[in-house]
Amino acid sequence: MELVNVLVFGLVNSAVLALTAMGFSLTFGLSGVANFAHGGLYLLAGYTSWILANRLNLPFAVSAVLAVILAALLGALIYRLVLMPVRGIVLSEVIATFAVGVAILELFRWMGFVTYEFNLRPFVKGSVEIAGVAVDYQRILIIGIGLVLAAGLWYFTRRTRIGLALRGMAQDEYTALSVGIESDWAAALSLALGAGLAAVAALSILPLGIISINIGYDVLLIALAVTVLGGLESTTGLVAGAFILGYAMTFTSTYLGPQWMEAVYMAAIVLVLAVKPSGLFGKSKELEERV
């Protein structure tokens, strides 16, 4: 019973982590930009959907679609306005996007989105019993969405022409130019796709609780943790990282006590990286192998 509980919710937690980090990982894999505005975009989508549904009384589905589109547009805009002038200076990219993310989050705080009333509707209500453990449909849906998106992402970057070209560009711009893709356009697209994925994640995960601003900061940390553990640019790594952390958390929480959850989580990252510095599935950038 307890084991079933751990297995089921470990899976749920892994899916939540994977979904949360997916947008960040995609953007990094396609354009090499570490988008530290990820958390800001995530919450932006959540709040936008809430405002549209509760203030303008739009149907939930419409509000969700609009929120995803808005996040994607903003992602592209961030590239155009903020990232393009500092393209290639990694530190400036990180700081600029981090500042954008914090600005988004704190703008919502200033506008008074700090109270406890921001609740997104789950896609489906109710729960079902799996081997004696009751799980709600929303969590099962999260697993499903996570799986579908991860598979889609893998297919997109490995099998489609445009995906391959985009990925090629992250390594070598000439290749991409020869396929006829303009570098800036592609990078903007990768930011937009990443932001869109962040929005999808927000709309499926946020209904589990209520929306609050500090979640935005946590989301960025989760995205970093998962992708670093798995290897920054790899979809397989993303899934592996999410599973390791998700189950590590659930196991720790059940058998060691929840207060150890984050300590174990952090220790796992530090340990993995100390042994395999570029993450589980990342391309190694160690000295020995560059010679």
Add this chain to the structure above:
Amino acid sequence: MVKRGYRKERLDRGIKARSDDIFAIASWRETLYLILPRAAVIVSLLAFPLLKDVLGHYWQNVMLITCTIALLALSWDLLASVGLVSLGQALFFGVGAYLAGFLSRTFGWTPLLTIPASTVAGALLCTAILFPVLRLRGIYFGLITFALPLLMMRMIEATKILGGTEGLSGLPPLPDITFELYLVITAALVCAFGFKRLMDTDYGLVLRAIRDNDRSVLASGINIQWYKAQAVFIAALPGTFAGAFLTHHYQFVGMPAFALDFSILPLTSVVIGGAGTFAGAVLGAFILVPLSEVLRAFGTLRVVIYCSFLIIFTIGLPEGIFRFIERKYHQFERVVPLEEVRA
């Protein structure tokens, strides 16, 4: 087609101290030209504590925090010149802060003893903590260092050591604010000029070489890990000092000593000021911290405005303010008629 017009021409004044080339200072005027900017900074910083009646207690406190962040920024800049990009300066700060708290709580030492002791011991401890991950490069090293302070925080929270979530309060204070100011300002100045001098020696050359091309350094018979460890130790010194110092200033140390702000602020200071110059790091801190204080008037909007400034600076002056000023100081512009250009 023939275009006529004027263009601006930039000329180098050609007076620089300690460049890679051989140089000679010819006259008093040129000596003054070189020394004046440095002297002005040192004098005005050292004069600051004397103005306590004019500026009041609050701005003195701001000065303390500014210098603290400047120290952490200097530490960041030194690490970066060996090629280690840290996203976790809070580690140094927190280790120093907690060591000072621990030493004075357990052994009852005075701050005059705990500060130097925890500065050195803290730097050693940080070096030991970071040693296994020194072979990581680029963003991976950054992300590990990002995680380490958070890990420390969680460890203290989970194990309840060193006061757990409550922290240690009621620690002994330093004599008075003037003393504190002189201590921290001197530390910042010594680090800024000392680091600059250090990087100009052959030793510093080796450190810079490790960042540029570690393969050749290795083939030159130099143990990279060992030199990186030394660099981490040196870089940790100002950080642990800052932590120990603020612990005694506030007579309190707690989990927020590992707070994200202590990682982010130094980093942004360097980016604003200009990396690799040390003076830029200090300048950045002296812009960002007071700016953030001035912006307090805006309440919760403050952070948004602050972030906007940050974005503008990073986009507008990617080389950093210090390099910009330096260039302007060493060059003069004049307008010359444009030669005929055939297009």
Add this chain to the structure above:
Amino acid sequence: MRTDPILRVCNLSKRFGGVNAVYDVSFYLYEGETLGIIGPNGSGKSTLINLITGFVKPDSGKVYFRGRDITGITPDKAVSLGIARSFQLVRPFYNMAVYKNLVIPLYSPRVRKLKGGKYGDRDEVAIHLLEEVGFERDSQVPFKTAGTLPHGYMKRLELARCLSLQPEVVILDELFSGMSMSEIASMLPLLEKINREEGRTLIMVEHRLRELFRVVGKVIVLNFGMKIAEGTPAEVMEVEEVRKAYLGSEVEAGA
């Protein structure tokens, strides 16, 4: 009765992802000797050097230096013992002045132990070394940033870096590639001086066989990671396998 060989390589092997980069290679070299390592592209020459100098750890086999086991030693330790190498793809410290490039090796524990030296002194030593490898006297070249050097000069800088370490064994990885005939011609006396007058043991990996054979007394030939021949240049070129492997690949490369 001679002493131990200065360098002895026994059954060295290394696999990269299922491919034998170096397989069961053995040779030895006495102090003051010269050795050429030749073979077609991808035959494992550079890997062999990486294995000896510690940049890559071997899967099996041993390396001895003056009878002492140095298998899997770190590169900086190898230098400390007196084994210096150059790289095929030269990457100097682009942002530093040329002579400052040499201050780095001059700062190494080996040189400090042998010569001492302090800040400022090393600059002079560096400039002197540069003159030795053929940088014109009194020119401004040593004071330019290394990134602006033409390729031939970069190669010489790389050689100067090796020599600055006062090594007992000098391993040069394709020193001549990218150099003009006249440049190579000017290098040959220098190499002879290093070997004959200064008594340093010399190992050269080369494609330019004719020039190589003027310097080295002994040659080993690699193909697909395996040693297929060993001997004096004349002996080696008589071996059928060598001619086939070498000419075959040359033809392929030409096609």
Add this chain to the structure above:
Amino acid sequence: MKRLLLAARFIFLAAVLVIGAAACGGKDEKKAAPIVIGVPTALGSIEGADSLRAVQLAVEEINAKGGVSVKGEKRPLAVVSIDTREHEPGIPVTDALAAVDKLIAEKKPNAILVGAFRSEVLLSSMDLVAKHKIPYITTIAMTPDFQKKVKEDYNKYKYMFRMCLNAPYLVNYLSRTMGFVGKEFNFKKAYIIVQDVLWAKGTGSGLEKWLKDNGWEVVGFDAYPTGASDFSSSLGKAKAGGAQVIVPIFDMPQSGILLKQARAMKVPALMAGFISPAAPGSAWKTFEGEVEGLVNLLFEIGPMPVKAVPRSVQFHESYTKKYGQEMGAKLSGHGPGPSYDAVYVLAGAIEKAGTLEADALAAAIKATDMEGVIGRIKFSDDHQVVYDVNPKEAAIGAVFQWKAPGVRVPVFPETAAEGKIELPPYMKN
């Protein structure tokens, strides 16, 4: 050059923004030498923002009646606030203290109300306040160490008072609730889930001790780090262990997940404790009725009107009138009540002392005895307002239960109760 132009344009835009904001932000309405009340707290937090609004409400009321008389002269009250951002992750204590410092140095407040949000900020700002000798009434941070420190060095810290309750009182309310539940429904098994912060853990372990002493079985006691977003392990254990009551003690928004997850996992237990998002009146709508049956603490009354304390009803009405129906419904369960009262305590003390001098004022505050929103206000020797169960004798917190169709029914203490704890619908069949 182009880049510079770009930068210049951006800086210009930013300057316009700043100046514009400054123009909007400036609100000077100085009359004859107002008495300045400083409010340094986390204004971005719900507790901090509501507390500031409550203080402003009280100040307006007092000013409408002409102000506070000091030695016969009627002087108005003025509020100056500063945001300390304490509630945000990654903000060091030093930053919050710098804000307090700035407020003191620049606005020279005669007294400070509301004050620190986090316990460690409260503790570390005590020395600062002692140095400046400013009467300080704190209404949010709850650490028991505050009283310990006041007791240890009374002369130094005598300017500091606390009007919100602290952990021991919470234990008292919760244990009495549990006593009632145990008797009424014959429950004997409880599961405690707390946030891994000082006050919550303190409350949790205090309650655990009481439960064990009174014949309960504590099935489990888990502490979750702030920001945790999955509670499946504890809920699973609670369900498997047959816990009849789950005691959650959380003041983070993510505890909303706990509430929803307990329903999703069909845990057949009564929830009785503190979940901050479930405290305001708007929670029924937010959680779409899933809060039904939840027994929740209200740290201090005021945000929820209790008929037995007329001032609380009055407060709620005037708050709703000033800030609107919606704001009234969102009022935080912790902070606003005592913050509102603190202004009246201060005003009363000033009139009684007849001076703004700190020592006299502190003594006058210490001697306070008045009817407030939170009940009867009296300070103990260690400068903590006494909380108990009878609003005629002491300040009270309250325990309420969410009942259909979305009302909060006070169920404890008996003196203020308007209903009884009932089993939620999911436990009835």
